[in-house]
Amino acid sequence: MAVTVLAGAFVVAALLLPSKPESLKFAAFTRLPMEALTFAVLLAVLPRRPRLTATWIGGITLGVLTLLNLLDIGFQEYLGRGFDVILDWPLFPDGYSYLEDTLGGTGAVGALVAVLVIAAALLLVPVLALVRLGGLMARHRATTTRTVLVLSLAWMICTALGLRIDGVPVAAERTVHTVQARNDSIRETLRDEQEFARTAGVDAFGGTPGSELVPDLRGKDMIFTFIESYGRTALEDPEIAPGVEQTLADSTKALTEAGFQAKSGWLTSATYGAGSWLGHSTFLSGLWVDNQSRYRTVTTSDRLTLTKAFQKTGDWDTVGVMPGVQKGWPEQRFHGLDKVYNAFQLGYQGPKFSWSTMPDQYTLEAYQQLEHSKKRDKPLMSEIILTSSHQPWAPIPKMVGWDELGNGSVFDAIEKAGSDPKDVIADSTLSKEGYGQSIQYSLTSLTQFLERYGTDDTVLVFLGDHQPISRVSGDHASRDVPCTVVAKDPAVLDKIADWGWSDGLRPAQDAPVWKMSSFRDRFLTAYGSTPHPKS
Structure with missing residues (x-):
């Protein structure tokens, strides 16, 4: 029984996990996720083989979304923005180099191993949790159906009344919105690449002859310095x-x-x-x-x-x-x-x-x-x-x-x-x-x-x-x-x-x-x- 409760708690927490550090508060995990209710009905009515297929697909999807939410939290903390699934993968080698310089080689390897283990667990645990919950719901189909109906009614009432806990809506559609936001982000990234290429090709000073650039600084030693x-x-x-x-x-x-x-x-x-x-x-x-x-x-x-x-x-x-x-x-x-x-x-x-x-x-x-x-014949620009x-x-x-x-x-x-x-x-x-x-x-x-x-x-x-x-x-x-x-x-x-x-x-x-x-x-x-x- 305890394992089943933990499995359910894990699935609900993963569905409700925020993607911003400031949203990580207790109220965020007291919500009623619509996706859980919908998937519960699906698991309860499907025959065994289709149910197992659904749990594997759903579990892996939930694991991937959880990983992306955690990456969002990390990127918000360090870069002030979410993780871009198209552009940000090349940043991980730089991040590992930073860990080497900060924690030393052994510490960096340990951190990398820990991250890989956690990532693997986040992909596997949702699958195992859904398999266990799906089996339970199939065995108690009538109870599952009544429970889902009651919770669905509660979800609709909370939505209609706009009920909130600590400013957070009780009725949640977080996973649906997250998937839609990811899709919109990917589309925007691909569109931005094309638009920026056109913008970069237009340059107000691109055709200016060298003789007409910064004439009022001739003879000056120029130093441009960035402070980290x-x-x-x-x-x-x-x-x-x-x-x-x-x-x-x-x-x-x-x-x-x-x-x-x-x-x-x-x-x-x-x-x-x-x-x-x-x-x-x-x-x-x-x-x-x-x-x-x-x-x-x-x-x-x-x-x-x-x-x-x-x-x-x-x-x-x-x-x-x-x-x-x-x-x-x-x-x-x-x-x-x-x-x-x-x-x-x-x-x-x-x-x-x-x-x-x-x-x-x-x-x-x-x-x-x-x-x-x-000593040189020309001034220096550095x-x-x-x-x-x-x-x-x-x-x-x-x-x-x-x-x-x-x-x-x-x-x-x-x-x-x-x-x-x-x-x-x-x-x-x-x-x-x-x-x-x-x-x-x-x-x-x-x-x-x-x-x-x-x-x-x-x-x-x-x-x-x-x-x-x-x-x-x-x-x-x-x-x-x-x-x-x-x-x-x-x-x-x-x-x-x-x-x-x-x-x-x-x-x-x-x-x-x-x-x-x-x-x-x-x-x-x-x-x-x-x-x-x-x-």
Whole structure:
């Protein structure tokens, strides 16, 4: 009897399982699922063989839907959106790599085995549960029929009266709606691929000659820098903001004393929690790149990116510093970079800090030694990705003397003394604390680099790629990230005076908020580029 009750409870719970973390509350599982009533009638009236076939088909279907709901919950937690059954499968190898960096090889293997066992169980258990329940209902057909009639009447009454428990309707059609939503999502994904390909082919600056691109920045050393997970939360969450605000205030003062001025605003990222490459490509391409299909389409096209515009002029050397890249990177062409330094080409011999291959301070010093300090015939345009503020925010590097960086082994003791990522990864309080500290570290590294090595011709544009995951930013957080332009030459900031951005490194709360995809065209226009549409 106990096994039968558990089987029934499992089936009902699987039918009612929400797909969003915030909906995981007791009331969600006190509902009356219409699908259970319908299937109960079917199992009660079918002969034995057709009944077994129905239970296998129904059980596997229920198991698949349960797995997809759990994937939705995980993706909502980390990416602020549900799981896309067409596009998101390639993300799992990256997720496993993240687990290796966070939990170690053994921990990652253990997590993978656990996931596979759970997935297999979720496919098998519903089948066994339905086989047991189907047999019971067939043996007690009359009782089953009366019970289903009573519950169906109750379901209709609850529907008619709109009865709710803790805001959740008692009468449920969740599985039907879920299947329909999945179907609609697949259709939308396939339709979006075609529409985006057409949109990406239209480019306001695609036909602009190099001589007519960014003429007002000729002679400037341009640096575009993405700071991992640097989002609005860092400046507005009461537990995180005080430390970050103080870092920005101190850095603004130091840069002002060094002759630099800055303007800052907000950009709404195309991604949330992770998927940094989607934010990077959105910012650079002027297109809204919010999924893998769009990313593949735009990065394999001849779209003029913001960084490629400098390469196209022929008046800049272009270089990328990508400490997070640890394999072949065909996107170099899309970014318009003559040379790229990956994680293995920056000379680092210190410890990894979880996912981050090296501290930001080292990345910037390596860039200085390898490229920025060199005498050259042309100015330099650089794209730099800073990774120290990548989750799980443990252990976190600390600033050392710039002259002490060497090959990075100076960070050995700092890494060993830092927090264990396994202690932080699932703890919201520790995650918030580590996140705030990591953002402070990244900002300090970047602004000290500029103070130390910047010149009268240096122009720095830095921004966050996306907000941190909901464990830090909270449910329903915005997707806004800060973006800042820093320069010594007042003419550079005069060109964007009409943007309405705030003075300094910290955008005001009411500063303009633009979609990240709008930045490319605004920037190119502000610095004198002439549109020549291409389609």
